[in-house]
Amino acid sequence: MDCEEVMWIENTIFKEDLERINRASFIDWAKFDGKTFFVTGGTGLIGYTFICALLYRNLIHHSRIHVIALVRDMKNAQEQFKSVLSDSEGALKFVSGSIEAMPHVGEHIDFILHGASPTDSRYFVEHPLETLETAIQGTSNMLHLAEEKQVKKMVYLSSMEVYGDHQSEDKISEEEVVCLHPMNLRDSYPIGKCASENLCQAYCHERGISVDVLRLSQVIGTTCPVRKSHDTRIVMEIARDILSGSDIVLKTKGESKRTYVYVADAVTAILKVLTCEGSDVYNVANEGTYCSIYDMCQLAAEKVAGGKIKVVVQEKDEGIYPAANCLNLSNEKLRACGWKSNTGLEKMFQRLIHY
Secondary structure, three states, X not given: OOHHXXXXXXXXXXXXXXXXXXXXXXXXXXXXXXXXXXXXXXOOHHHHHHHHHHHHHHHHHOOOOEEEEEEOOXXXXXXXXXXXXXXXXXXXXXXXXXXXXXXXXXXXXXXEEEOOOOOOXXXXXXXXXXXXXXXXXXXXXXXXXXXXXXXXXXXXXXEHHHHEOOOOOOOEOOOOOOEOOOOOHHHHHHHHXXXXXXXXXXXXXXXXXXXXXXXXXXXXXXOHHHHOOXXXXXXXXXXXXXXXXXXXXXXXXXXXXXXXXXXXXXXXXXXXXXXXXXXXXXXXOEEEEEEEHHHHHHHHHHHHOOOOOOXXXXXXXXXXXXXXXXXXXXXXXXXHOOOOOOOOHHHHHHHHHHO
């Protein structure tokens, strides 16, 4: 089944997500009417859902929102957004290029969502230089664009991994001290994220650019690439195992503990902070999902796959996985702004598999 055939509003699960995002009472949608968004990472899980949520808003409320998406592969983007483009009446435009070597953007821009980033642990180890350059140079270019266009606000998508080798199970606030290892190649990813966060803070301080940083938990949700075998993220591998009836095989003991967030909730967090005054950093997490990777796999095998598959540990030290840590993110700060996350871990997987 082609990507465009299972996405957009023809798919019941995805349409429910778009409706849920648009019904979120804590988002001041009026501030987006007639505005233009520039998005990087638009073909990824969060970026795709974010763009579709904006264009769905146009369909049901005639909000006159426009989206410019920076894409590396024009053909792939056009295929993935095929049905969206047919319904968007010109509201979606692609710009071919990369965040490392930005093309000229002539249009006026009101908001920027910078979400482009590598996501594969093996890539971080095999290509640490590219991982760092993409993060730092790409974010610098986006901030320069934000300054040039004098945008109302930019949001940078960071990661819970910036908290690094955190061992306490106490809840982690945004003020927590970061503990990373500069000589560890796998840490090229969180170090790049930290450097990018610091760039955002520097631009805010020296250039007056309004930038919010979102430190995302592991994101789960409906996405076309779930069927692509080269997507090695653990959530996608679990989804494929459930669909094929195969056992879930872990390459570590799965002792790391972390929080998770459903993609629709992540998108509402982005939309919420885009309307907030000032610049800040926020954790994005469903606190009730905190558990070990092993327990998360067990839940998927027992509750979602109905016990038809099991979790098998086959430890393999490849140096591509971070050391066991505890990332129990607090979402208190974002909740204080009015944001809500009600999707539990079991429901996240059920919706992904149902989709």
